[in-house]
Structures are given as C-alpha cells and as structure tokens.
Amino acid sequence: METHLMPTYARADVAFARGEGARLYDERGADYIDLLAGIGVISLGHCHPHLVAAVQEQAERLWHVSNLFRIREAERAAARLCAMTFAEVVFFGNSGAEAIEAAIKVARKHFAAAGEPQRNRIITFEGAFHGRTLGALAAGGNEAHLSGFEPRCPGFIQVPRENEKAVRAAITPEVAAILVEPVQGEGGIHAFSDDFLRFLRGVCDEHGILLIFDEIQCGLGRTGRMFACEHAGVWPDIMALAKGLGGGFPVGACLATREAASGMVAGTHGSTFGGNPLAMAAVSAVLDEMEKPGFLPQVRERAEGLDLALRQIAEDFSGVVRALRGRGLMRGLHLREKAPNTELVRLAREERVIVCGAGENVVRLLPPLTITEAELNEGLARLRRALERLAHETG
Numbered sequence: 036m037e038t039h040l041m042p043t044y045a046r047a048d049v050a051f052a053r054g055e056g057a058r059l060y061d062e063r064g065a066d067y068i069d070l071l072a073g074i075g076v077i078s079l080g081h082c083h084p085h086l087v088a089a090v091q092e093q094a095e096r097l098w099h100v101s102n103l104f105r106i107r108e109a110e111r112a113a114a115r116l117c118a119m120t121f122a123e124v125v126f127f128g129n130s131g132a133e134a135i136e137a138a139i140k141v142a143r144k145h146f147a148a149a150g151e152p153q154r155n156r157i158i159t160f161e162g163a164f165h166g167r168t169l170g171a172l173a174a175g176g177n178e179a180h181l182s183g184f185e186p187r188c189p190g191f192i193q194v195p196r197e198n199e200k201a202v203r204a205a206i207t208p209e210v211a212a213i214l215v216e217p218v219q220g221e222g223g224i225h226a227f228s229d230d231f232l233r234f235l236r237g238v239c240d241e242h243g244i245l246l247i248f249d250e251i252q253c254g255l256g257r258t259g260r261m262f263a264c265e266h267a268g269v270w271p272d273i274m275a276l277a278k279g280l281g282g283g284f285p286v287g288a289c290l291a292t293r294e295a296a297s298g299m300v301a302g303t304h305g306s307t308f309g310g311n312p313l314a315m316a317a318v319s320a321v322l323d324e325m326e327k328p329g330f331l332p333q334v335r336e337r338a339e340g341l342d343l344a345l346r347q348i349a350e351d352f353s354g355v356v357r358a359l360r361g362r363g364l365m366r367g368l369h370l371r372e373k374a375p376n377t378e379l380v381r382l383a384r385e386e387r388v389i390v391c392g393a394g395e396n397v398v399r400l401l402p403p404l405t406i407t408e409a410e411l412n413e414g415l416a417r418l419r420r421a422l423e424r425l426a427h428e429t430g
C-alpha cells in the first residue's frame with residue numbers, strides 16, 4: 036500500500052469516509068465507535084451541527100486577511116479565553132507545538148526584557164510531550180523523538196515527576212520557567228497530583244519563576260473541568276492550548292498574563308495563519324458549546340459512567356490490565372507487560388472501536404466530550420470483546 040505521504044506514521048490500513056457524533060464510517064460503510072476523537076481533537080464529536088454551521092458561514096464571508104490588520108473574530112475569541120481563565124492576552128497559532136514554542140518564547144523574553152537574559156532555562160518532567168518542533172522536542176526530552184535530529188536545542192532541564200526535592204535542586208538563578216502537563220498525555224496518561232501542582236505554583240512564586248501549563252490535551256473540558264489545573268485550584272502564568280480548541284480545525288493558543296507576556300511587543304513573534312477568521316469561527320463555536328451551563332456537568336456524568344465501566348474492566352481482565360490512569364474523559368488502561376498496547380489497539384480496531392496507545396504500555400481513551408451514554412456503552416462493549424481476545428491470546 037505505497038503512498039506518496041512521507042512514512043512518518045505507523046498507520047492502520049483503514050480510511051474513514053464520514054463521521055457523526057462518536058461514530059466513524061470507513062470506506063466500506065462499516066461503523067466504528069470513536070473513543071479517541073482524533074487524539075482529543077474532535078471535542079464536540081464529528082460534524083457537530085453548530086461547528087459546521089459556524090465554519091460554513093465564515094467560509095462564505097472571509098477566510099484570511101493576515102495579522103497586518105485587526106481581526107475581530109480573533110479579538111472576540113481571545114477575550115472569551117481570557118474571561119474563562121487567569122489570562123489577559125492570547126497569541127493564536129495553528130498547532131500545539133506552535134503554542135508551546137510561543138510559551139517558551141514568552142517566558143524567555145519576559146526575563147530578557149527585564150534585563151535578565153541569562154535567565155532562560157526551563158524545567159520539564161520525565162514522560163513529558165510538548166510537540167515535534169525542535170524547541171518542543173527538546174522540552175519533551177524523549178530520546179527516541181530527539182535522536183538523529185541533533186544538535187539539540189539547549190536550555191531544558193528534565194526532572195522526575197512528583198519529586199519536590201528534584202524540582203528544588205534544579206532551581207538556579209538561570210531558571211525562567213517550569214513547564215508541565217497537568218495530565219501527561221503521550222507519556223502514558225499520568226495525572227500529576229493536585230498537591231504537586233500546588234507545590235509548583237508555590238515554588239514558582241517563591242523564586243519569581245513563571246509557571247507554564249501545557250493543557251493542549253488535558254484542557255478544554257477533557258478532565259471534567261474546563262482546565263485540568265482547576266482541580267488543583269491553581270492557575271499558571273502561561274498556558275498552551277490546542278487539540279480540542281478548534282473541534283477539528285487546526286488551531287493553537289498561548290495564553291498569558293500581561294505581566295508574563297511583558298516582553299512580547301510588536302515584532303517579537305508571529306504566525307502567518309495564526310488567528311485567521313476561519314479558525315477563529317471554529318474556536319468561537321467550540322466555546323459556545325463548552326460554555327453552555329450543562330456542558331461540563333454532562334462531561335462529568337459521562338466520566339463517572341466511564342470510570343465505573345473501566346473499574347469493572349480492570350477487575351474482569353486483571354490478567355492483562357494492570358491499573359487505570361487519568362481523569363475525566365482522559366483515561367488510560369495500563370496493560371501488563373505480556374499484553375502490548377499495540378495489540379489491544381489493533382484488536383479494538385477489528386472490533387470496530389477506536390483507541391490508541393500512549394507511553395508505558397498504556398491504551399488511551401479520549402472520547403468526544405459529547406459522546407452519548409449509548410455510544411459510550413457500545414464502545415466499551417466492543418473494547419471488552421477486544422480484551423477477551425487479548426486475554427485469550429496472551430493467556
């Protein structure tokens with residue numbers, strides 16, 4: 036099956052033709068339950084009518100004008116994101132990696148503009164994933180991802196998770212920021228404890244360091260709160276968003292306080308496509324839905340149902356499932372060594388339910404936030420069939 040796409044992905048030999056809610060249909064018309072949502076992107080499900088209408092309406096009016104002009108759609112979206120969070124200013128890009136790059140630049144420029152250019156190091160955590168551009172790769176520190184792309188972008192210090200002593204030991208006068216995913220995604224659906232996130236906030240305040248949360252995967256309703264850091268009751272100074280933000284439209288955002296972004300004056304950063312009217316129409320439509328009073332309570336209700344079902348699965352399939360991970364509708368099944376996550380992902384696909392792998396032999400579930408109880412139950416029933424086969428195979 037040779038194609039002219041650069042073979043950077045291990046793709047499954049399935050092509051989807053159409054989607055609706057949490058259902059996907061392949062080219063032969065077979066239906067799949069989507070418990071992955073395009074890796075947390077299809078936050079409102081496939082082809083949500085409000086999102087479709089908003090993008091269609093904008094597509095007939097104005098797509099792109101460049102950032103040489105005011106863009107009302109971006110001003111409105113930024114104002115809404117700020118009203119929902121700690122932030123006072125937003126930079127829009129087109130991906131998660133771009134949001135992270137912006138966050139790194141905001142933090143470094145903050146100190147450079149304040150006359151401390153040597154203060155440019157950023158502390159990150161083992162198991163982190165922040166994207167595939169050179170800066171984001173260096174921040175993530177994943178050897179397999181970095182290898183062969185040397186020289187590596189300097190300035191990052193990686194420490195173990197949940198280790199207060201290691202964080203304190205890494206803090207020097209050269210440290211500008213601490214960057215962390217409140218719930219690590221690619222690394223294996225590892226949720227940092229609320230206490231540790233509060234510790235990070237405290238230690239940053241104590242040393243005048245900026246705190247950056249990468250909520251690209253765990254933000255925007257995924258964990259049952261609008262932002263995962265709300266569980267811990269702390270806000271960062273800078274926050275990266277992407278994945279669910281456009282509901283499938285490529286868009287990322289770097290949010291910050293005015294103080295943190297004090298160095299980001301005209302000419303310091305840019306992105307040709309960033310914040311264009313078409314992308315902003317998608318963002319506004321996503322926020323319209325997520326800000327409805329019933330939206331997050333329904334995510335939490337669905338998350339409770341998922342949690343109960345997964346507990347039962349972990350009990351019934353304890354031969355292959357080691358433990359459960361994650362929060363809300365961001366969950367992982369940590370599998371035993373003899374049961375590779377890639378095999379469960381493959382079997383699940385054969386049973387027509389979509390999930391994917393994550394680090395540490397975890398199978399990842401990120402269903403659309405709008406998934407119905409019936410869709411979820413159907414997906415979990417199919418996942419159980421895949422687990423039965425896996426248990427049989429590895430018996």
Ligand SMILES: *Cc1c(COP(=O)(O)O)cnc(C)c1O
Nearest residue numbers: 130131132164165166220251252
């Ligand atoms: C996906 C992801 C990124 C990178 O986003 P891209 O849009 O692929 O560049 C960064 N951080 C986290 C936590 C992610 O899950």
